[in-house]
Amino acid sequence: MTPAIRMVGIDKSFGAIRANRGASLEVMPGEIHALVGENGAGKSTLMRILGGLMKPDAGRVEVNGRDVTGWSTSDAIAAGIGIVHQHFMLVPTLTVAENLVLGCEPKTRIVVLDYKRAADDVRKLSNETGLVVAPDRLVSDLSVGEAQRVEILKVLFRGAKILVLDEPTAVLSPPEVHELWAVLRRLRDNGATIVLITHRLDEVVELSDTITVMRAGQTVERIKTSETTPAEIARAMVGREVSLSAGKRVQPVQRPASPQPGQGLEVRSLTINSSRGIRVVEGVSFGVKPGEVLGIAGVEGNGQTELVEALAGLRPVLSGDILIDGVDITRRPVAARHDTGLSHIPEDRHRRGLILEYTVADNLILGVQKYFAKRGVIEKDRVMENAIQEISAFDIRPANPILAARALSGGNQQKVVIAREMGRDFSVLLASQPTRGVDVGAIEFIHQQLLEARSKGKAILLVSAELNEVLALSDRVAVMYRGKFAVVMPAAEASEEVLGEYMIGTKKGNAA
Amino acid sequence: MNPLSFLTQMIRIAIPYLFAASGGVVAERSGIVSLTLEGFMLSGAFGAVVGTHYSGSPWVGVLTGMFGGLVFALIHAITTIRYRADQVVVGVAINLLAIGVTRFFLKLFFASSSNSPRVAGFGGNIKAAGFDNPLLWLGLLSAPVVAFMIYRTPFGLRVRAAGEHPEAAESVGVSVERVRYLAVAISGILAGLGGVYLALDQHQFTDQMTAGRGFIAISAVIFGRWSPIRAAGACLLFAAAETLQIQLQGSHAIPSQFIEMIPYVLTIIALAGVVGRAVPPAALGKVED
Numbered sequence A: 001m002t003p004a005i006r007m008v009g010i011d012k013s014f015g016a017i018r019a020n021r022g023a024s025l026e027v028m029p030g031e032i033h034a035l036v037g038e039n040g041a042g043k044s045t046l047m048r049i050l051g052g053l054m055k056p057d058a059g060r061v062e063v064n065g066r067d068v069t070g071w072s073t074s075d076a077i078a079a080g081i082g083i084v085h086q087h088f089m090l091v092p093t094l095t096v097a098e099n100l101v102l103g104c105e106p107k108t109r110i111v112v113l114d115y116k117r118a119a120d121d122v123r124k125l126s127n128e129t130g131l132v133v134a135p136d137r138l139v140s141d142l143s144v145g146e147a148q149r150v151e152i153l154k155v156l157f158r159g160a161k162i163l164v165l166d167e168p169t170a171v172l173s174p175p176e177v178h179e180l181w182a183v184l185r186r187l188r189d190n191g192a193t194i195v196l197i198t199h200r201l202d203e204v205v206e207l208s209d210t211i212t213v214m215r216a217g218q219t220v221e222r223i224k225t226s227e228t229t230p231a232e233i234a235r236a237m238v239g240r241e242v243s244l245s246a247g248k249r250v251q252p253v254q255r256p257a258s259p260q261p262g263q264g265l266e267v268r269s270l271t272i273n274s275s276r277g278i279r280v281v282e283g284v285s286f287g288v289k290p291g292e293v294l295g296i297a298g299v300e301g302n303g304q305t306e307l308v309e310a311l312a313g314l315r316p317v318l319s320g321d322i323l324i325d326g327v328d329i330t331r332r333p334v335a336a337r338h339d340t341g342l343s344h345i346p347e348d349r350h351r352r353g354l355i356l357e358y359t360v361a362d363n364l365i366l367g368v369q370k371y372f373a374k375r376g377v378i379e380k381d382r383v384m385e386n387a388i389q390e391i392s393a394f395d396i397r398p399a400n401p402i403l404a405a406r407a408l409s410g411g412n413q414q415k416v417v418i419a420r421e422m423g424r425d426f427s428v429l430l431a432s433q434p435t436r437g438v439d440v441g442a443i444e445f446i447h448q449q450l451l452e453a454r455s456k457g458k459a460i461l462l463v464s465a466e467l468n469e470v471l472a473l474s475d476r477v478a479v480m481y482r483g484k485f486a487v488v489m490p491a492a493e494a495s496e497e498v499l500g501e502y503m504i505g506t507k508k509g510n511a512a
Numbered sequence B: 001m002n003p004l005s006f007l008t009q010m011i012r013i014a015i016p017y018l019f020a021a022s023g024g025v026v027a028e029r030s031g032i033v034s035l036t037l038e039g040f041m042l043s044g045a046f047g048a049v050v051g052t053h054y055s056g057s058p059w060v061g062v063l064t065g066m067f068g069g070l071v072f073a074l075i076h077a078i079t080t081i082r083y084r085a086d087q088v089v090v091g092v093a094i095n096l097l098a099i100g101v102t103r104f105f106l107k108l109f110f111a112s113s114s115n116s117p118r119v120a121g122f123g124g125n126i127k128a129a130g131f132d133n134p135l136l137w138l139g140l141l142s143a144p145v146v147a148f149m150i151y152r153t154p155f156g157l158r159v160r161a162a163g164e165h166p167e168a169a170e171s172v173g174v175s176v177e178r179v180r181y182l183a184v185a186i187s188g189i190l191a192g193l194g195g196v197y198l199a200l201d202q203h204q205f206t207d208q209m210t211a212g213r214g215f216i217a218i219s220a221v222i223f224g225r226w227s228p229i230r231a232a233g234a235c236l237l238f239a240a241a242e243t244l245q246i247q248l249q250g251s252h253a254i255p256s257q258f259i260e261m262i263p264y265v266l267t268i269i270a271l272a273g274v275v276g277r278a279v280p281p282a283a284l285g286k287v288e289d
Helices: A045-052 A074-079 A096-101 A116-127 A144-157 A174-189 A201-207 A230-238 A304-310 A334-340 A350-352 A382-395 A410-422 A440-453 A469-473 A496-503 B003-029 B035-055 B058-082 B086-111 B134-152 B154-164 B166-171 B176-202 B213-223 B228-247 B256-271
Strands: A005-014 A015-028 A034-037 A058-063 A081-084 A160-167 A193-198 A211-213 A219-223 A263-273 A281-290 A294-295 A319-324 A342-345 A428-432 A459-463 A478-483 A482-490
Touching: A005 A045, A015 A045, A015 A058, A015 A211, A015 B134, A034 A045, A034 A174, A034 A201, A034 A230, A045 A058, A045 A081, A045 A160, A045 A193, A058 A319, A074 A081, A081 A144, A096 A144, A116 A144, A116 A174, A144 A160, A144 A174, A160 A174, A174 A201, A174 A496, A193 A201, A201 A230, A201 B228, A211 A230, A230 A440, A263 A304, A263 A469, A281 A294, A281 A304, A281 A319, A281 A459, A281 A482, A294 A469, A294 B003, A304 A342, A304 A428, A304 A459, A304 A478, A342 A410, A350 A410, A382 A410, A382 A459, A410 A440, A428 A440, A440 A459, A440 A469, A459 A469, A469 A496, A482 A496, B003 B035, B003 B134, B003 B213, B003 B228, B035 B058, B035 B086, B035 B176, B035 B213, B035 B228, B058 B086, B058 B176, B086 B176, B134 B228, B154 B166, B154 B176, B176 B213, B213 B228, B213 B256, B228 B256
Parallel strands: A015 A219, A034 A193, A034 A211, A081 A160, A160 A193, A294 A459, A294 A478, A342 A428, A428 A459
Antiparallel strands: A005 A015, A005 A058, A211 A219, A263 A281, A263 A319, A478 A482
């Protein structure tokens, strides 16, 4: 049988970085093929080459047996390749129908857009595929799950027979993920070929027929899913043994002898408005004791971001109190909160965590620079000393303090943030999406750091979109739904299924 | 004050704004900042006078004026789209360049540093009060035509996509560069026509004759929240304020400077979000790698 996709010996460099080094990929028609690898392994580059967004420096690309090396986006679309990008390629100010027909618009007479036909086409395609979205709705009004449906409809509308999905579940809730699986299986059964890029091994095992593993720009393994295990895939991805914390629970540690009441983090009926004046957190109360991890799960956009920002001092609160070790910090600025013992790993390291143009050494003293200054002048020697120490303590690679943060991989950038926030004395840690966009090896390291801090008696608030992360690290788990805690329960009693129901609001909870 | 004469004068004042603002909407919706309207208008005005002077026909002047706007638009497009220069910086440079270039050729063609000789124009019947000028009607039509183009044609859909999410447009095979080239060219031609109207109405070109009208047009685009019809409404509003100032002259009821401030004050208010939020196209002015 001729492979649907055959890529051989693909080389692609960006300046000094070699994203693909003789990478190969072979996908048979009618299968779901998982392409896995750590961040920076070269998966996306390979798919961009397939989709005609880039041309390879060397190598050969064949689609259905035809040599198409170096083709253009429109060639790829015409040949039936459809790429569903990780970051949605939808125009938020246009309607669903307008997004679908963009680039291949139906016309009445010569120049007039036939909107009615566009809308009808959407409805027809929706009925055929079961991907239902109202054609007249603005994309900005859609939920993430709906937007993804539009993305898939969009490539199908262009006649895609080979679908490439780049990290499709990163932003979905568990029920939405299951719905997506059903759609993909149905598409495959109707003859479509699907390439799934992901780093979630449970997804790979559940859904795919065949797996290709990439590491450092090369293809290291191609194997039938039925003949392998998650541990083997992980080993192939990283090149060494890794402990998969997913699924296995940490044991509660011995807490410091009877913590004083009021110690740790305490939040009392906190209410917060978004920047647009919409109520996003409503009357949330909770405490995190020293030596405890409270995990907050929830579909993104249910107030978690604003809650953490308010706790960190980056967003004003409307009412309520925030206490650290019994000290009311509700009205205190960020610097004063640091001094009270608060550390914060922000959810977006590029926006809040780092200044990418600064060196690693300078990033490591951001926010605490006053301790490195004498009479208003920063003492370079001490900054370097600190950097060398943190780089070795947190295994930041490459171990070069004067490298710009931009030059580091996502995982090592995150380690810089973590080194800065956890390398100093603190009693309460806000860890928001601490492993987002980080490779498997670094995830393992970050999890260890968090658990170590917990056993040292720190109070940790963990917010994560990764349910298995929340379950594995937390003592107690809360689910945020529409600005409130839908439920708070011991992690030992929680499961993905139960939390999933609270996350989408089908189950209403016990918590205020 | 005679309401009819107020209205006709207001419309005549509004026409250059209407042309330029319609052009500005097209360019900005595609993601390119239109600080350049002033320069496009000035070169359009000069082009019109040169064409009319040497041919004797104002219709030739219309064509050469459109060409004048187009040339500067292409300079803007090539530097900002092809070479990815900062659109605001280039915009300011284009406006200064237009002043210098028109002044240079004014001297070269007409041996004057202040104004051209008198040229033919359209209409002129006193009773028609300017409404026998075909350009006036064209100006009134510019906003509805642009609105139709933006909202009802495939090209308009691509313009909106290019201005909001260029990567998305690119991913479905739409050439964002091509869309933006066309949009900026259209804005140059339309703003150029605004200058043509101005020059032919006054039957001559004078140094820096656009006198900030391009900036008022940009204000109208912003005040109109990037919708062609609302921007046209803003043009009429600004023109009404100006007419009021002219007709009140001599009465000294309000200092004229205050009336002149109206467009800018309204624009600041609009940008501050008092009159509904002014949300520009998401990719406006962004240079992608």
